[in-house]
Amino acid sequence: MMPEFGKYTVTILGSWGATLALLAGLILVTLMRGAKVKRALKAQEERMKTDG
């Protein structure tokens, strides 16, 4: 299934690997920060509701 890249294996796998790793990191950071802020905002709103 894996195509044969010959002498360009490092070029192709290196560039695709770096791309996919950076995109995965960006998506992960986006989702993690989104969830963290959402949780913190909910907790703050709950606290302010309880405290009046």
Next chain:
Amino acid sequence: MSIWEYANPVKFMQTSGWLLPWVVGATVLTLVPGLVWGFFFTPVAAEFGATVKVIYVHVPAATLAINIWVMMLVASLIWLIRRHHVSALAAKAAAPIGMVMTLIALITGAFWGQPMWGTWWEWDPRLTSFLILFLFYLGYMALWEAIENPDTAADLTGVLCLVGSVFAVLSRYAAIFWNQGLHQGSTLSLDKEQHIADVYWQPLVLSIGGFGMLFVTLLLLRTRTEIRSRRLKALEQRERMA
């Protein structure tokens, strides 16, 4: 119904919340087939050998690196002229995505340049203007973090965005302006004579579409987070003052 209604954070949160599942679906349906097609099912090119497969990640990333800055410019102008907070937050949210796209373009370009040009890096007009664009992205993000008052931060980053637009334009047209250096002209062209063969062009267009949809998805998610973060800070401040 005016487009400016979406500058209202509540309206933006409602609309983006409704849109997000569709945008995520469109991202998966374009990005995955585009990349799989480009990687596994395209032939080796006569001139470039198997390295032609790098274009399916390099060209979409480079295209977005420039266009995200243009999007930030438009959003910054809306902030500077009309003072809509959502537009300033959208520009802030877009910057890390643009920075990553520029980095991908630089890294994949270096991987491609090594066997094709015999060097990882050359102070070529397009490569150099891309490096400067990357530094502008870093500077833009650092400026947002350095200034505590969000409105002042939005003003100053807006001005920085205007200045950086010169390099975004240079990055796009450097190969034409100077007509020298190693980097070739555009891979895609409306001129049938100039653009690459359909067998490469079709998966490339799909990949560019996929990267574009990924950008829209991440932009919506990150802008929503910035809006929530702004509200959180406002509530914390209100609690401290009470």
